[in-house]
Amino acid sequence: MNGRTTRLVTASALACHLALALTGCGGGRQYTTPPEACGVPVAEESLDPFLVDGEEVGAVGDSLADPTGTYPGNCELRVDGRLVFGAHLYAEEELVDPMSGGPWTRRFDAPQKMENLPFRxxxxxxGxxxxxxxxxxAPAVDHLVLDLYTSPRAGGDEAERRRDVTALALGLVPEMKKRLGCTE
Structure with missing residues (x-):
């Protein structure tokens, strides 16, 4: 081999080695988007804005759709140990207004009322x-309260985050109601 051929072979070998090393080291999502989050079916497009790069996704805590569960329930979805979203599920005797100014409202920075919910x-x-x-x-739950919080790392501006958080919550609640055996 002449000097030029040796350099080309060496450069090609280094490029292949680097490509293999970067592929093996990761970057991007190396996991499949779960069809359920915290025991509740969730649409991929609702969950996608909150998912981060990583190798492993999993839930920690209680199922939020177990009719024999205890209240309050708590679950977090995490990627490589980092929070994607978390939720608390409460069973209440009456409908709770999160905008009432009471203890529920203190959890928000700048709450806006959600309009036109597809259920009572x-x-x-x-954000x-x-x-x-x-x-x-349901026998164990007259009214449920889902308190959903997302990672501070979620991207987008305030309006985008509100839209994404709303979509995720509105996707979870009807599925939770089905699994919990709600009749209303």
Whole structure:
């Protein structure tokens, strides 16, 4: 081999080695988007804005859709140990207004009322959190309250985050109601 050929072979070998090393080292999502989050079916497009690069996704805590569960329930979805979203599920005797100014409202930075919920209930949202109180009518749950919070690392501006948090919460609540056996 002449000097030029040796350099080309060496450069090609280094480029292949570097490409293999970078592929093996990761970057991007190396996991499959879960069809359920915290025991609740969730649409990929609702969850996608909150997912981060990593190798492993998993839930920590209680199922939020277990009719024999205890309240309050708590669950977090994490990627490589980093928070994607977390949720608390409460069973209440009556509908709770997250905009009432009481202890529920203190959880928000700048809440806005959620309008036109596709079920009987009340909701509020800010750029990192949503809270929905909905009628249920199941034996163990007259009304449920979902308190959803997302990672501070979630991107986008305030309006985008509100839209994304709203979509995730509105995707979770009807599925939770089905699994909990809600009749309302």
């Amino acid at each position: 209930g009340l909701g509020a949202v800010d 990192r959190r949503a809270m929905i109180s909905a009628a249920c009518g």
